[in-house]
Amino acid sequence: MKRYVTVVMILGCLMGVFPAWASETGPQQVVEKGVDEVLSILNNSEYQGEMNKKNRDELLFEKAQELFDFYSFAMGALGRSWRGFSPTQRDEFISYFSRLIGETYFAKIEGERLSDLSIRYVAEEFLAPTKSGRQRADIFTEVSHGGVVTPVDYRMLKPSGGVWKIYDVKIEGVSLLGNYREQYRERFMDSPDKLIQEVREKVQNDD
């Protein structure tokens, strides 16, 4: 028995799979759990009202950081421009960019009545991994609200040893990442600092 355990441990170490064991959660489970948590924060009476708005937004933003792979999201959004960014500039851009996305969409959800909101998980589709060996999956859902059904798809990534995270959301087939990518497409001549400055001002204006 002891020998068996040793062999398994060596094998495990050799394959570097130990971190993977810790994260057996599938992509759809990650989305389901994340959405449930976000909804419970929004429905929690403790966090309702103007006074608690800041606390709640912080909490929501933490959840978003957990759920989203903002690194890949920003990389995809910037497209060709991404190459010109130094690691520090990338970090800076990502921190403002994730704030911008978070604030816009939380502000949008806030105005909605959540009582008649329901989500149906339609399908979970695994795609071919990327060349760098990251697993990919698409989660298809339908959000019903006020009698209107909106398809919402989550595109997900899992680096070897990491956890599943969302890198793009498609609402009625409109990709958020793709939309930003299109906006940045013709701006590869702009300096990284200029693009960082722009997103920073946008976040500050929204406050």
Add this chain to the structure above:
Amino acid sequence: MTTKEILFMDKKREILPGARVAALVIFMVLLCSFPVLASDTPALSLEADDLFAEYESDPKEPSVPDPLYWFNYSMYHFNDKLYFWGLKPLAQGYKFVAPVELRRGINNFFYNILFPVRFVNTLLQGKITSAGQEFSIFMINTMGSLGFERIAQEKHGFKDSREDLGQTLGSYGLGQGFYLVLPFLGPSSLRDFVGKAGDYFLSPTGYMNDSEVKMGLTALDVVNGTSLRIGDYEALKESAFDPYISLKDAYLQLRQNRVEK
């Protein structure tokens, strides 16, 4: 050699160092079996990644051109002002007096009477099942509630097709042509504009003789619909660096997605 080909070559050249780094990292993981290294993603996700390949438009199918940019941009500006100065305040006032259930009912009513557009276009695309569903939806909702409720979809699980002539033309292989922004109506394309004109002959309001009633109904439809969507356009605008491109891309992506369905 086009710029696209040059770009492509550029990408190819970059794959090598990326692959080398990836190979090195994998080798190190195997050798040292340090689990920490495996989660060190940035090294793996250099530009050489093929993750975003599908976001690049097909070289054979260029993204929809915008030759009427100056006209479109001024129409975009016009619609934007029309929304913030006219339509939105009107819809907000209306929202204040009309309960949400009523507004949803009216919205469903206007959706229901456009049944001929959806029905004919499902048939034109040979989607017999969808045509049957559309027919059932129309019959059930009209008889059950004069179209004010979505009984067929909510209680019986029927699916909306949301087809129109623009999508039918798209399904025949016709491209968008070029991007177009229409005054009052917003984003469109040459193909969808032609489609909209064709669909007009299938919409009941097109056959009404009394122009005052017709205008009144159209105004109600627009203001009522807007009252249910206040905030959507604002969110899009606030999160965008270039709202014109953002709106254009969202429209074209949406239509592309609908045609593919």
